[in-house]
Amino acid sequence: MLYFAWVxxxxxxDGERVDVPADVTxxxxxxxxxxxxxxxxxxAFADRARLRAALDQEFVSLAVPIGQARELAIFPPVTGx
Amino acid sequence: xxxxxxxxxRFDPGAELARLEALGSGAVASFIGIVxxxxxxxxxxxxxxxxxxxxxxxxxxxxxxxxxxxxxxxLVHRHGTLAANERIVFVGTASRHRAAALEACAFLIDWAKAxxxxxxxxxxxxxxxxxxxxxxxxxxxxxxx
Numbered sequence: 001m002l003y004f005a006w007v008x009x010x011x012x013x014d015g016e017r018v019d020v021p022a023d024v025t026x027x028x029x030x031x032x033x034x035x036x037x038x039x040x041x042x043x044a045f046a047d048r049a050r051l052r053a054a055l056d057q058e059f060v061s062l063a064v065p066i067g068q069a070r071e072l073a074i075f076p077p078v079t080g081x
Numbered sequence: 082x083x084x085x086x087x088x089x090x091r092f093d094p095g096a097e098l099a100r101l102e103a104l105g106s107g108a109v110a111s112f113i114g115i116v117x118x119x120x121x122x123x124x125x126x127x128x129x130x131x132x133x134x135x136x137x138x139x140x141x142x143x144x145x146x147x148x149x150x151x152x153x154x155x156l157v158h159r160h161g162t163l164a165a166n167e168r169i170v171f172v173g174t175a176s177r178h179r180a181a182a183l184e185a186c187a188f189l190i191d192w193a194k195a196x197x198x199x200x201x202x203x204x205x206x207x208x209x210x211x212x213x214x215x216x217x218x219x220x221x222x223x224x225x226x
Contacts, residue, residue, distance in 0.1 A: 002130070004130055004198070004200055005212055054198065057132060057133035059196070073133070073198075075130070076212065076215070077215030078194075078196070078197060078215065079212075080127065080129070080158065080193060080194060080197050080200070081114055081158075081195075081197070081199070
């Protein structure tokens, strides 16, 4: 998993390796699981409306199944340009 | 000519425009995004998603090239720490007619703002920092295309 902008700051690292539990299907499920295990993750993932995701470098909604994806990134809405 | 670049270094708009003009298309349009120095801003840091940022910029450029008859397209986006009044982004388009050049230019910056993985963090003279919040108006601008 990769984290950017304030999500990275809230969690305190720019990424981590996560083995997706068998009973976790969607990105939102995985965020729930990680939030349950760590205060930093819970804080970073508290307001889902402020989070966006990319699965293998394609923008997706948090409701999407993770499937066999290798890279999941969580970040705020983009503000480039 | 479709050219997409992600770089920390400054760019020279004159040089980019000269290359577009040399294509001999008849019309060149451009947009330059600049760091606003208001509100006590000391610097702006542009965070990006390495790999995906380049892919997203290329996909946006390809989309523009598929929608308008362009002879040339240059999209340059910087990352890293920028001072007030530094240039952040350059969009240049060349076409046979002004409408295509102008529309494609507006499309490119609207989509680059809404669909490329960059994040701005402001640092102020008093030492505080703030991540810039996305604005609904930017999503609306991207959606009109």
